[in-house]
């Protein structure tokens with residue numbers, strides 16, 4: 001089933017988040033054509049989670065720490081995001097890799113999400129320089145290896161991997177569908193031992209181009225930043241087939 005994920009990043013506090021949720025709820029009806037997940041900022045998780053109860057929209061979080069509780073000032077417990085209602089956890093987003101040096105700890109976060117009962121949405125993707133240097137797959141493969149290192153493969157059921165070329169995020173310039181297809185097929189081959197794997201595409205997905213990616217057999221969903229910040233455009237993405 002398609003998986004369309006809204007990554008609101010550090011936009012919208014509690015009140016604005018709820019307003020966006022109301023706008024979405026006005027525009028959808030059950031049953032949804034696929035799964036749709038909203039990932040608000042951590043400070044709005046509980047409020048949004050409460051509002052989404054008994055609706056077809058699901059909750060996700062944008063980041064977690066790998067410990068469940070304790071003396072880690074300012075960190076976000078996977079158990080607490082789960083308590084707020086999160087079914088999904090975005091992990092290793094390129095903005096976190098870039099601004100917070102995330103990398104080696106990603107595998108611990110993937111495992112922590114699974115242990116807390118959430119499905120990880122593991123983000124991978126190369127920079128423009130890496131793509132132009134012909135290294136895109138080598139970079140993504142290394143990110144996958146690092147992110148899954150030491151995790152028992154039987155635990156990794158239903159994992160979502162979001163392929164997001166760094167140069168396509170927030171730029172309005174999406175990848176060529178053929179390049180996304182090629183990368184997704186590498187990922188699927190590399191992780192062929194995994195049950196229920198889904199590969200998503202992310203990077204300037206909008207109502208005008210989502211069908212180009214979703215039409216590809218290798219792509220099972222989209223991770224959306226900018227176009228998820230308005231009810232109208234995100235609702236169009238949920239109903240991309242119509």
Ligand code: PGA
Nearest residue numbers: 169170203204224225226
């Ligand atoms: P974008 O962001 O849709 O604004 O390019 C995607 C993402 O960062 O997940």
